[in-house]
Amino acid sequence: MHDIKWIRDNPEAFDAGLARRGLEPVSPLLMALDERRRASQSELNALQSRRNEASKAIGKLKREGRDASAQMEEVATIKARIAELDADNAAVDVELQDRLAAIPNLPDADVPDGPDEDHNVEIRRWGEPRAFDFEPKDHVDLGAPLGMDFETAGRLSGARFVILKDQIARLERALVQFMLELHTTEHGYREVNTPALVRDEALFGTAQLPKFAEDLFKVEGGFWLIPTAEVTLTNMVSGQILEEAALPLRFTAFTQCFRSEAGSAGKDTRGMIRMHQFEKVELVSIVHPDRSREELDRKTACAEAVLKRLGLPFRTVALCTGDLGFASHRTHDLEVWLPAQGRYREISSCSNVGAFQARRMDARFRPVPPDGGKAKGTAPVHTLNGSGLAVGRTLVAVLENYQNADGSVTVPEALRPYMGGLDRLRADV
Structure with a gap:
C-alpha cells in the first residue's frame, strides 16, 4: 500500500515509478480523491464545532426560559449535513483505499529496466x-x-x-x-x-x-x-x-x-x-x-x-x-x-x-x-x-x-x- 501523503508531496516521482512498470500515471486521480476527502473532512470538522456551540446555546436558552427553536432548527440542519458528509467521506475513502491497494510497489532505483x-x-x-x-x-x-x-x-x-x-x-x-x-x-x-x-x-x-x-x-x-x-x-x-x-x-x-x-x-x-x-x-x-x-x-x-x-x-x-x-x-x-x-x-x-x-x-x-x-x-x-x-x-x-x-x-x-x-x-x- 502506498502512502497518500508521500504521493501528494511527490506526484511526479510516483508516476515515474509506475511508468518504469509500464503503467499509466494515476497521481492526478488519487490526489483528486484525497483533496475531496480532505475538503469534506474540513467541512465536517467545522460543522461539528458549530453543532456543539449551537447545542450549548440551546441548553442555555432553555435554562433561561427563552425560545431556542431557531437554534434547534440549525442543529437539525447541521446533523443532516453531517450525515451526508459522513457517507460521502466513507465512499471516497473506500474508493481511494481500493485504488491504492491495486497499485504495485514502486521499483527501487537500482532495479534494471526491461519489459520481461x-x-x-x-x-x-x-x-x-x-x-x-x-x-x-x-x-x-x-x-x-x-x-x-x-x-x-x-x-x-x-x-x-x-x-x-x-x-x-x-x-x-x-x-x-x-x-x-x-x-x-x-x-x-x-x-x-x-x-x-x-x-x-x-x-x-x-x-x-x-x-x-x-x-x-x-x-x-x-x-x-x-x-x-x-x-x-x-x-x-x-x-x-x-x-x-x-x-x-x-x-x-x-x-x-x-x-x-x-x-x-x-x-x-x-x-x-x-x-x-x-x-x-x-x-x-x-x-x-x-x-x-x-x-x-x-x-x-x-x-x-x-x-x-x-x-x-x-x-x-x-x-x-x-x-x-x-x-x-x-x-x-x-x-x-x-x-x-x-x-x-x-x-x-x-x-x-x-x-x-x-x-x-x-x-x-x-x-x-x-x-x-x-x-x-x-x-x-x-x-x-x-x-x-x-x-x-x-x-x-x-x-x-x-x-x-x-x-x-x-x-x-x-x-x-x-x-x-x-x-x-x-x-x-
Whole structure:
C-alpha cells in the first residue's frame, strides 16, 4: 500500500515509478480523491464545532426560559449535513483505499529496466554444470523407480499433484531438516510453525488479495490456504507497534503451500516444477527501514548457502521492472541448473518489499531519535521475504545433478547425516 501523503508531496516521482512498470500515471486521480476527502473532512470538522456551540446555546436558552427553536432548527440542519458528509467521506475513502491497494510497489532505483524476464540481469554464478558421459534423465524418469508417484496422486487429486514414497520421501524430509537447521543455527532465523489456513485480512496484508484471488484456494468457513508462509510469518507483526530495539526479527518456517496456478495452463505440466501443493522453507525479515537494502543481500546469501552446501550450480539474477512481483521493491532470484532441461530454473525469490506490506498490515515501530531521547511517533517497518528454499524444486535439482548412469542417485554429503548415512538411492533397495 502506498502512502497518500508521500504521493501528494511527490506526484511526479510516483508516476515515474509506475511508468518504469509500464503503467499509466494515476497521481492526478488519487490526489483528486484525497483533496475531496480532505475538503469534506474540513467541512465536517467545522460543522461539528458549530453543532456543539449551537447545542450549548440551546441548553442555555432553555435554562433561561427563552425560545431556542431557531437554534434547534440549525442543529437539525447541521446533523443532516453531517450525515451526508459522513457517507460521502466513507465512499471516497473506500474508493481511494481500493485504488491504492491495486497499485504495485514502486521499483527501487537500482532495479534494471526491461519489459520481461529476458531483461533480468545476472549478478553472479556459482559452480559449474556437470559434464555427463551419458544422456541425463529428467527427475520424473529418475524418480519413478525411487518412489515418485504421479499416477496415484492423479487418481486422488488430479494433475499437478505427486505422492512421494520410500527413498524419495526420506530425501525430501532430509532436505527440510537440513535447510531449517542451517537457517536457525547459522543464519539467525527463529523457527516457527504456522497455520496453513488464514483469513482475508492476512492475505490482504501481504498483498495476495484482492489482486491474486484466482491464484489461491479458498475453503469453507472463510479461510484461504496459504500460498507461502510469507503470509503467516509476515502477519505475525500485523497491527503491532514494535520497539526499535526489537528489530530485526527473522523467522523461518517449513509449510505446505497451495497455489491454483491459474495463469500457468500448459506450463511445466510434467513433473514437480509447478504444483498445486508443494513444500517450502520460507525466510521472513522485519527490519528498520534503514537496514532493508542490506537485509536483502543477507537473505539472498542465506538462500545461496543452501545451494552451495548441496553442491548445486546456480546463478543469481536481479529481476527487471517488467518481471518484478506486485509487492516487490527489489528482487533477487536464484536459479538452479537442471541438466535434463539444459538451463537454469528459479528455486528461490528473495524480495525487499519496503513499507508496502507494513502499511497494509499496520505494522509499525517507534524510531529512537538520533540523540537517544524518548521515541516519538511511529513509522512502518520494512518487510522482506524469500525461499530458503523451495523444497520440491531442490529435490528435482538433487535428483538430476547427482544422477548416475545406472539410474541411482548419489546423496549429497550435506544430506547424509539426515539419511542415516545412506549415500545412494537405488531402485532395488
